[in-house]
Amino acid sequence: MTTEIPKSYEPQSIESHWISFWESHGYYNADPSETKPPHVIMIPLPNVTGALHMGHALNGTLQDLITRWRRMQGYSALWMPGTDHAGIATQSMVEKRMLEEEGLTRHDVGREALIQRIWKWKDHYEARILGQLKRLGASCDWRRTRFTLDEVCSQAVRRTFFKMFRDGLIYRGQRLVNWDAFLQTAVADDEVYTEDIDGQFWTFNYPVVDDQGEPTGQRISFSTTRPETMLGDTALCVHPTDERYMALVGKNVRLPLVGRLVPIIADGLLADKELGTGCVKVTPAHDPNDYACGLRNKLPMINILRPDGTINEEGGEFAGLDRLEARKAVVAKMESLGFFEKVEDRKIPMKFSDRSKTPVEPLMSDQWFVKMDDLAQKAIDAVTDGRVKFFPERYQSSYLDWLGEKRDWCISRQLWWGHRIPVWTIHVYPTKTTSPEEISVSDNRQAVAIEGIKQYLQAAGCSTSDVCFEVINEDSFRCCAATKESIEALAALQVYFDSFEWQKVTLGSPITTALNAVPKYEHLTDIAKSTRIDSIKQDPDVLDTWFSSALWPHATLGWPNETSNPPLNGQPDPSGNGKNTVLPYFYPGSVLITSRDIITLWVARMVLAGLYNLNDIPFKHVHIHPKIQDGFGQGMSKTKGNGVDPLELVDRYGCDGTRFTIASFAGETQDVRLPVSYECPHCQNLIPQEQKHLKFSPGKPKIKCPKCKKESQYACPWYTPDEGELVAGIVIERFEFGRNFCNKLWNAARFAMLNLEGYTPAAVAKSELAIEDQWIVSRLATVTNEVTSLLGVYKFDAATRALRDFVWNEFCDWYLELIKSRLRDETTKPVAQRVLVHVLDQILRLLHPFTPFITEELWHRLAEIAPSRGLPEPQPAEAACIIAAWPKVNEADISPPLEQRFTRLQETIGAIRNIRATYGISPGQSIAVHLKCSAEAAADFEALRIQIQNLAKAEIAATGPEVQRPPASASFALVGAEGFVPLEGLIDKAAELAKQTKEAEKLRGFIASTEKKLGNASFVDKAPAEVVAEVRQTLANQKSQLASIEEIIRQLQ
RNA sequence: GGGCGGUUAGCUCAGUUGGUUAGAGCGUCACGCUUACACCGUGAAUGUCGGGGGUUCGAGUCCCUCACCGCCCA
DSSP, X not given: OOOOOOSSOOTHHHHHHHHHHHHHTTTTOOOOOSSSOEEEEEOOOOBTTSOOOHHHHHHHHHHHXXXXXXXXXXXXXXXXXXXXXXXXXXXXXXXXXXXXXHOOOHHHHOHHHHHHHHHHHHHHHHHHHHHHHHHTTOOOOGXXXXXXXXXXXXXXXXXXXXXXXXXXXXXXXXXXXXXXXXXXXXXXXXXXXXXXXXXEXXXXXXXXXXXXXXXXXXXXXXXXXXXXXXXXXXXXXXXXTOTTTGGGTTOEEEOTTTOOEEEEEEOTTTOOTTSTTSXXXXXXXXXXXXXXXXXXHTOOOOOOBOTTSBBOGGGGGGTTSBHHHHHHHHHHHHHHHTOEEEEEEEEXXXXXXTTTOSBOEEEEEEEEEEOOHHHHHHHHHHHHTTSSEEESGGXXXXXXXXXXXXXXXXXXXXXXXXXXXXEEEEEEOOGGGOXXXXXXXXXXXXXXXXXHHHHHHHHTTOXXXXXXXXXXXXXXXXXXXXXXXXXXXXXXXXXXHHHHHHHHHHHSSOOOXXXXXXXXXXXXXXXXXXXXXXXXXXXXXXXXXXXXXXXXXXXXXXXTOOSSEXXXXXEEEGGGSSSOOHHHHHOSEEEEEEEGGGIIIIXXXXXXXXXXXXXSOSEEEEEEEOEXXXXXXXXXXXXXXXXXXXXXXXXXXXXXXXXXXXXXXXXXXXXXXXXXXXXXXXXXXXXEOOXXXXXXXXXXXXXXXXXXXXXXEEOOTTOOOOTTOOEEEEXXXXXXXXXHHHHHHHHHHHXXXXXXXXXXXXXXXXXXXXXXXXXXXXXXXXXXXXXXXXXXXXXXXXXXXXXXXXXXXIIIIIIIHHHHHHHTSTTTHHHHHHHHHHHHHHHHHHHTTTSHHHHHHHHHHHHHHOSEEOSSSOEEOXXXXXXXXXXXXXXXXXXXXXXXXXXXXXXXXXXXXXXXXXXXOOTXXXXXXXXXXXXXXXXXXXXXXXXXXXXXXXXXXXXXXXXXXXXXXXXXXXXXXEEEEXXXXXXXXXXXXXXXXXXXXXXXXXXXXXHHXXXXXXXXXXXXXXXXXXXXXXXXXXXXHHHHHHHHHHHHO
């Protein structure tokens, strides 16, 4: 006999059990198969910056849902897990903590030590993130877990960079970046925030000069909020239609402070006639709008800042001043020269670095770029020709618009945490120090040096095809390396020349040194010495994080390694027998599931990288799911303080309840709102979250319960609550939706199992099925079809609704209620049990992807009682729900006429219940019902006599076409059936009359509008025939209902 | 400034290609501890579908416009 079944579903006690069960049985694993088709989802790799939040929970739930569904459908379903190193985000977290706790900067500890500290951080958070995912039930193939800086991913990064470098797609160029002068690094656009600050708005003028550069006496006025940037001005700009300045366009002005002549240009995109004087100064190297104007008008770009924020030599006498001191000095000098006009206070928007909270300076700097022209076009084509499809479709325009700009991709970052750029700049041995006997080769110093490096690499055991060279000028060239070995060898060479250079400086003359700092390469000292180079330096920058994540879909499958499968659990996987069989089997992937904010940053780049490296798309579908907001319509994020830890919800509502709720709001909608409350730990009262709870305030703020007036600390990202302190936890009432559903399912299954005593599996013929059996089987088939097709187009919300409605409103509310009497009768019990077990089995399968834990638990409990089950022939059930086959529909089970007959029964029962409630008839008191209906309907009613007794607490007194209304009856009129309930002594004639009169009025209203419609000639002419016929039928139904009611009224009077 | 999305019951949201009387969950009200389930059951109330205009026999649904909210790009 089965173990006892608790009265309510208790998720906590079973979740961890099934996680280890699934994992230990290897059900999550996906390997190449000759019999199964592949299904692949690559996880949008979470950053190792911190813990998971609601967005991850949503994202992960949907991926798991699809993965479990496809696994049940018979696919070898791979969900590839992993994490992202997240360049600046992670580095700055570690730096910040180091500064706070130890007072150290990255320059104090040095590059290697900092990187080691970040690895420790990464290990900690990676473990935490993967643990969180596992608790959400994520059925990833954990053996294949990757990290963007691990060896498997690194080899793909090296190979891609090298290919691009060799193909001439990578170049060095200048670009305006957001420079954080405090941290001395560029920060990305999404790491910058804008705030309005109190600033000033100065007006100056510049003297106009003639062709000879002599002042014409004219002055031209302009305004600025950053006067110091006039040191880098390269134009003045007016609007092309501005009459005031038309005559001046094309003339020059002389900058009073640096003496440079700059042109007056017309550019309608920069100058605004209405703003200030209508004229603006243009500093392309220090302002994004000016930069764009500079590009359009081919203006020189003059950088006036050093990395530390002081003015450089371009600033002349102002060189060396900090930019804010320089501002004062510039204003003073302009004033003394008579070019100052006025100044006013004004709120001005200022950009701040999110990392240092200091203002960022737009700054021109040298960066590495990838040429996007051809790469972007191929990625555009992949979407426009339908190889990659977006769900919902509208998001494809973000992708196409962004790629269409084909802006080159800046891939360098001034960081230490990341894939270091594998490029060395090499200076050849200078001509002037070349000894006489070497003059013969000096004409071709580049070729000699390149040859020298090749020989060195060969001696180090590297292939010369693993490096390529690019000439910079006659004294220098670059070398890009493709493999770990060649990178290591070049690094050793750099160590050698660095020490050599150091000795040159300190000892005054070059002496022989050895590669003894890198013992592995010591024997190459002589050949290193003879390379005829003067210095070799690796680029200090690392690659943009998105460069490595762009390769994620193929890097994780082992590309470019063709001779072995990627490792499993860090160990070699020999199953490929000398080939990489994983990559061709699992690439391209099936679907990418992510949120819209990284369509450009990530999705587009994966497509172009996949096409570039493998000449094939990385995935066929891209599903963009909603973003989660708090109750105020704000996106949830750690920085806003409104983030919610999904595991808190899992603890409160159960994992399945949480997942089911999440799935219920994941449709084509753009945003999802989750109003949050705190639960008072003293009295359990709910306190709605207010904006003030989210604002950062120092210390440990408390929340006061309006009901019990007690205070408590509350869950908030700004602080960790004190040990032992009572904390007001997070409550999101919407999640009760899923929790309640799980409990309902649990109890439905509990009921079924309590009523399966004596169950015997056997074939069931269609003729043995009662009307409710046929109905539930028909509905089950319909719902199975619906869910299957909805999941195929990622409409998780609709699929969830379809399943909930079926399980709760049809299976529980009607089917279970209807079979209760049959289950108590030994003769009718066997068939009812067989149908019940079948439907429950199918429900568990359909729900498993949504609610894996409860369905697995029930599956095993059901297996104890009914290991063999199913219609029409029983089959042995699979060993676990996770590997059970997804239900297949027998279309013959679906019968719309039968469903219609059943609807009439439901409506009749509803109408009787309504009468009971209207007259306040106590549940214990039975009533009689006379049903006037067709003979066919009468048969249905008679067949369900006992059930109607149970469901409506009503005795059928008479059925059939001849039934007459008994006196003193409450009545109802449905389409196809009229009912009368004699209520002698109970009925209030006046009330009943009023009720029926109201009903009649309503019907007359409907009839009037229906008749009006049919009376409209153009409706009858123009509307489709079936619509007209439908309306006629409606009118007929309304009229017959009205006739019944009028008869009832007549009898009442 | 350009683009995308939203505005439907007190709250959170559905509403397929335009087609009878606009739905659900939560909340509210009334009744009910009926041996699966009070995380429940039965019944009820609740809407100028953001405003205005248009197309159409017919508009929550299509078009234009205005307002507000959110996001992306510049």
